[in-house]
Structure formats: structure tokens, C-alpha cells
Amino acid sequence: MISRAQFYLLTVNFTLGTTLFVTINEIIQRGKRDAWMMPLWAGAYGMLAALLWILLLRSSPGKSPVQIAREAWGPAGVIVGILYLLWFCMIGAWALRNVSDFMNVTIMPRTPPSMFHVMFLLVASYTVVQGTETIGRLNGIVTPFLVFPFWTILMLATVDWDWERLLPAFQNPWAILRFPALLGFPFMETFALTMLYPKVRSGAAGALLLGLASAAMSISLVVFMVTGLLGPERAGRINYPIYTVVQEVEFGEIIVNIHSVLIVILITLIFIKLLVLLYAAFETIRELSRPAARWPHLVALSILLSAAAVVIYENPIQNRILSNKITFAYDSFYTILIPSLMLLSLRIRRAIQSRGRRS
Amino acid sequence: MSRRQRAAAAVLALCAALLSSCWDKVEINDLSLVSLAGLDRDPESGIYTVYLQVINPATGASAQDAPGGEQAPVYTYAASGKSLAEAQVTFYKLLPRRMFLHHTKAVLISERAAKQGMRDFLNFSELQPDARTSIPLLIVDGSIDEVMRTFTPLDWNPADAITSRLNLLHDYAMMTGRRIELRDVIERTEREELIVIPLISATPKTGDHSNWDVKAEINANRNQLRVGRRAIGAVIENYRMVGRLYENDLIMYHVLIGEKGQFVRRFPFRGGHITVIMKTKRMERRLDWKAGKPVVRLRLRLEFSTIAMKEYFPQTLDELKKLEQHLNQVFAEELKTFVDKTRRKGWDLLRIRSLLHRKAPNLPDPDQAASEAEIKIEVETRLRGMGNLGRLYDGAGGEP
Numbered sequence: 001m002i003s004r005a006q007f008y009l010l011t012v013n014f015t016l017g018t019t020l021f022v023t024i025n026e027i028i029q030r031g032k033r034d035a036w037m038m039p040l041w042a043g044a045y046g047m048l049a050a051l052l053w054i055l056l057l058r059s060s061p062g063k064s065p066v067q068i069a070r071e072a073w074g075p076a077g078v079i080v081g082i083l084y085l086l087w088f089c090m091i092g093a094w095a096l097r098n099v100s101d102f103m104n105v106t107i108m109p110r111t112p113p114s115m116f117h118v119m120f121l122l123v124a125s126y127t128v129v130q131g132t133e134t135i136g137r138l139n140g141i142v143t144p145f146l147v148f149p150f151w152t153i154l155m156l157a158t159v160d161w162d163w164e165r166l167l168p169a170f171q172n173p174w175a176i177l178r179f180p181a182l183l184g185f186p187f188m189e190t191f192a193l194t195m196l197y198p199k200v201r202s203g204a205a206g207a208l209l210l211g212l213a214s215a216a217m218s219i220s221l222v223v224f225m226v227t228g229l230l231g232p233e234r235a236g237r238i239n240y241p242i243y244t245v246v247q248e249v250e251f252g253e254i255i256v257n258i259h260s261v262l263i264v265i266l267i268t269l270i271f272i273k274l275l276v277l278l279y280a281a282f283e284t285i286r287e288l289s290r291p292a293a294r295w296p297h298l299v300a301l302s303i304l305l306s307a308a309a310v311v312i313y314e315n316p317i318q319n320r321i322l323s324n325k326i327t328f329a330y331d332s333f334y335t336i337l338i339p340s341l342m343l344l345s346l347r348i349r350r351a352i353q354s355r356g357r358r359s
Numbered sequence: 360m361s362r363r364q365r366a367a368a369a370v371l372a373l374c375a376a377l378l379s380s381c382w383d384k385v386e387i388n389d390l391s392l393v394s395l396a397g398l399d400r401d402p403e404s405g406i407y408t409v410y411l412q413v414i415n416p417a418t419g420a421s422a423q424d425a426p427g428g429e430q431a432p433v434y435t436y437a438a439s440g441k442s443l444a445e446a447q448v449t450f451y452k453l454l455p456r457r458m459f460l461h462h463t464k465a466v467l468i469s470e471r472a473a474k475q476g477m478r479d480f481l482n483f484s485e486l487q488p489d490a491r492t493s494i495p496l497l498i499v500d501g502s503i504d505e506v507m508r509t510f511t512p513l514d515w516n517p518a519d520a521i522t523s524r525l526n527l528l529h530d531y532a533m534m535t536g537r538r539i540e541l542r543d544v545i546e547r548t549e550r551e552e553l554i555v556i557p558l559i560s561a562t563p564k565t566g567d568h569s570n571w572d573v574k575a576e577i578n579a580n581r582n583q584l585r586v587g588r589r590a591i592g593a594v595i596e597n598y599r600m601v602g603r604l605y606e607n608d609l610i611m612y613h614v615l616i617g618e619k620g621q622f623v624r625r626f627p628f629r630g631g632h633i634t635v636i637m638k639t640k641r642m643e644r645r646l647d648w649k650a651g652k653p654v655v656r657l658r659l660r661l662e663f664s665t666i667a668m669k670e671y672f673p674q675t676l677d678e679l680k681k682l683e684q685h686l687n688q689v690f691a692e693e694l695k696t697f698v699d700k701t702r703r704k705g706w707d708l709l710r711i712r713s714l715l716h717r718k719a720p721n722l723p724d725p726d727q728a729a730s731e732a733e734i735k736i737e738v739e740t741r742l743r744g745m746g747n748l749g750r751l752y753d754g755a756g757g758e759p
Contacts, residue, residue, distance in 0.1 A: 029749075237748050238749070315742040316742070317675070317679050
């Protein structure tokens, strides 16, 4: 069992995970000067979606979506469970690939990508085996080390700040409509956290909603700062704008080249995202087949994920298409359609049962 | 103590007289550590000149602040003789310490000696128990005397400077190969194959280049050594240098023989050009037969990154596919042109003959078959890596 605060921090870090360095340039490219509003709208949508999940989870307290699927649809629910398993693996592999791409482009160009994948999986598997409490506590311990350095570095960067880069403001508040992919990634992906939901002592719903809101605000603030520091023209074209922002920090003649600090923060954030996804996939397997051992499944999952990370996309262009065009529909299917159907059939089934009891 | 024990103790004590201790010890101070060796042979008189660059121990890391720190890091000795062994012993007219060849890092041979043939020299070095043949062999373009008496800035020991440049040129430019050592020349030649080894030359001189004064010169393009002059590779056939390969040809040669590394290349594209950093991934050779003649299919897989692509940046999958197909086709054509050009010179750089020997050992006339063999080259490029831009800036004002 984990506490409400731990669940809140997990939600925030999971949502920030890969977002901070994968989509920032895409957001600014679409939204230009008003891009910082887009994460806010997307976050609001994410909270609405979360309300749906909470409704579903509250209808069968103590059960995860995979167990609810079995309750609602019986044996057919197993298929839903397997689908979720694949979905978690897909996102996990994608996060892994994003990290190896990032590392290859920025500071470690000669390390084979699989090295990153395997090392991440090794540590994540070990943590998952230790159980939910370890995940919650680990995340709680590392969060301060992520938050303070991250914002300190961004604050140091503000010496280059120029308000002109953000003007004229409020020209295009509905830019989000041009980039609906942001609703899918990262906000609908947070559905993976519902696998942890039943393990929260109390008040999980509030923590989830608050976490999403905080993450949306953070992304919005980061986009705002990146736009103010690089200008929408450069930030929209550079692959990793945050990295560039920090690279350009020059504070006196002493504080230069502090981007390695940022890299440590980013890879830790992605690690937490991967951790939650691996946990969700592992938990799905456990709930579907109730195995006695733990390690064999994690080894299998690691092999699957490390292979999927290599083949999930071939080049940056495919990656962009995957994230901009496909994720929204793909994530909607898993996080809106299936949960709605589950909720509906649960309601109908219960209505029929209660009518049967009454007569 | 019994009498027996006493006798045993006495015998043991007497045995101590046989212990030799370190009677033939050689102090490091008594050795001259050779770091670079050079060889020249005058084709008319037949006289060998051997050059040895000996490390000056007073300039090592431990002697940085010692008196005499401002000394040359290496000293070049030269000796001549009718045969290599004679030249070798003649060194002691000049050399006060025992010659120590184990740490030699590279061997240089003058071009005229390489054109006459290097067999005798290679035999001699394989014969020496204390000389390794697993070190790079380079051919000097120009005067070997000048090259052996030239310092290299930054890495002051010329042998270190040469070997590290060979590695860098391999990793980042594919202008040198991994198989450039003495033993490779021997092995390849004994198998009747060609081998390409790097050339080295001295750059233009200002002032007294053999003096330490060059340390004060800012222009590092002068007064030092460079790999290659215009040509970078020397083609060796049968222990003789038979030709040269220039930059682009050398890259293609290394790609074709399956070296691993990355290189930069500019391809014609849409009326202009596109610069691509490519990484070799896989090379497969297949031998088929068509109407009694061998057909060699070379399949190359390369990955490229957008890092150098300042001219054009594909945005859709369709554009990317077109770019990849274009690169496949253009590069395959360029490779084919290169192969045809070298085959016309009679150079079997792709080692088709050995391939036939391995796959079809019973051919009556392997030379004939190798020269008749048809070579087909297929290239498959894939975009993999990326630079830090997702889209290029597109204002006017680029290269015309």
C-alpha cells in the first residue's frame, strides 16, 4: 500500500516523464507564442478522462481495470487484459527508445541504444520485484532531487529572458485543436497509473486529479520558459529545446556547461515512467494468471521491451508520425472507449441483477 | 641434528652457489626504446638506410619539471649498410644504449623502397624475435629522411601522433582501414590478395624544422607530418606498391571490403547536393553462377543521420523513402564506377579471386574467372540517427 502523497508524486513524474523533452518542440511549433496554453487545455482534458477512470474504479473498489474487465465480461475480459498488457509494453518500449535517442543525440553518441534499454530494464525490474511500496518510496525520495535542480537550472537560464519572444500574446488560445496528440501523450497514457490505484490507502482520486493538474501546470510553465528563452522560431525546430536552453546557460564565467545535471534529471524522470509502465504490465500478468514466481515474467517482459524499443520506429520521422497522428486514436481506444464500455456493462449487469433480486 | 640432516643442509647451502640472481639484468636506463622505425633502400647502390626514433626518457611524464625538460622528446638515428642486419649493428656507432624494439609503434617505408618490393624487409622483421609485426606499416610520400626528422605538434612523439591519427581517420572518416599492419601485408600478399596501406608525408617547412623551435610556431599545418599528401592509400600487390588511392576512392574501398566506421559524403541531389554522415552496418557477399560465369553480389547496409544534412530535411515518410532510394541508387552507381575503374587497372581490390578460391576451389583458371566475374552492388541506406534540429531554418540566404 502506498500513501496519497506518494501516488500524487508518481502521477506528476509519470506525466512529465518523456514529455519534457519529446514534445516540447512540437507543442511550440504548433502553438507558437501561445503554446504554453496548450498543456493547460490538454491537462483539463486529462482530468476529465481521469474522472471517467475514477468512476470505473469506484464501481468496483479495490480492483484494477484488468480485474474489472474480468468482472464485467468474464472470460472475454482476459482479452482486454492482454490488450492492456500490450499497450503498457508499447508505451514502455517507446519511452525507452526516446531515452536512447536522446542520449545518442546529446552526450553519448557512440553507446549502442540497447545498452540504455537493458540497463534501464534491469534496474526497473529489480524495483518492481520489490513491490508497490518500494516504487512509491523510491519516487518520493528522488523527487526533491529532480524538482529543485531542474527549476534552479531553468531559473539560472532566465538571464537570457526576453518578453518580446512571447508577444503578441493570447492570439491563438485554441491552438490545442491543431495538436490533439498532446491529449493522448502524455495525458491519456496516465491510465497506466490506475493499475496502482487500488494500492493507494485512501484519497487516490484526489491525488490523481491533483497530480495531473500539477503536471499540466509544470509542462505549461516549461513551455512558457522555453519560448521566452529561445523564441518560438528556434524552440519549434530544435529537437530538445530544454537541453539547448540549459546548454546556453552562461552564468558568469564559472557556471557553464551544466547540461549534464539536466540529463540526469531527465533520465530519472523517464526511469520513473518506465517503472510505472513495467509495474502495470507486470501487475496485469499477475492478475491474469496469478503466477507463483515473479522473476521469470520480468525477464520475459524485459526481453520483449528491449526488443520492441529497437523496432518501435525506424527513424525520427516515423517517431513524429507515431506521436502526432497515431497516439491520440490509439490511446483513446484504450483509455476512453474500453473503460466506458466496461462501465456501461457493469451498470447494466448490476441493474439486471438488482431487478432479479427484487422480483 | 643428525648427520644426515647436516649433510642435506650443506648440500643445500652449496646449491646456493648455482643461483644466478639477476646477473643478466638490463636496466631500463641501459635501453634505447625505439618508438618509430623507418626504412629506405637506394635502388641503384642497393644500400639500406634504417632510421630509428628513440624516446628521450628525460622528457617523459615523470620528468616534466626535471632539469632538461625542454629537450626533444625523441631522437632520430640513421645507419646504413648493404643488408639490414649490417645496418642494425652499425647503429652502435652512434647509439649508446641497447636497441629495444618491442615498443615500436609504427614502421615507415620510403616510396622508392616500397616500389622495389618489401619482401626482404618483411622477412627480416618476421625473423627478429624481438620485433612485433602487429604494428601499422606506412609508406612515405616524399623524403623519408625529412619525415623521420619532423616533430608533430600536440602529440610530440611522432609515433603516437601517427597511430592515433590512423585510428581517428578510421573511426570518423573511413580513410584508413584496420588491416594495415605488417602482418596483414604478409598475410594478404601470401594469399595473392591486394592490400591498401596509408601514406604519410611531411608538410611544408618554415625555419629549422628538426629543431625544437617549431614548438613556437602557431601554424600547425606546417612543420609536421600528415597522413597522405593528395593520395592517402598505397595499393600493395605482391609486396610492391603499385598505385595510389585518393580520398573518396579510399572511403569506397573501405566500405566495399566491409570495414566498420562512419564517413561523410556529398551526393548529388535535386540539382544540388546533400551531405550525409553514414555508418556502415553490414556487408554481405554472395556468389552465384550465370552461364558458367561467376556473379558476385555485394549487399551493403548503411545507416545515415541527419546531423550533416544542412541542405534538405525530409518531413514525411514519402519524402524520406525517396531520399533513401535516391541515396541507394547514387551510391551504388558510384561504388560500381569505382570498382570498374580499379578492375580496369587490373586491381582485384574486392578480393574476388579469394572468394572464388574459397567458394569454388576446383576452378581450372581462377584468375580468368575472377577477371570475368560480374559484380553487382546493392546499397540499402536507412535514416537512423538525428541531429538537434527537427526542421531546418528556411530563410533565404543559403548556398546558391
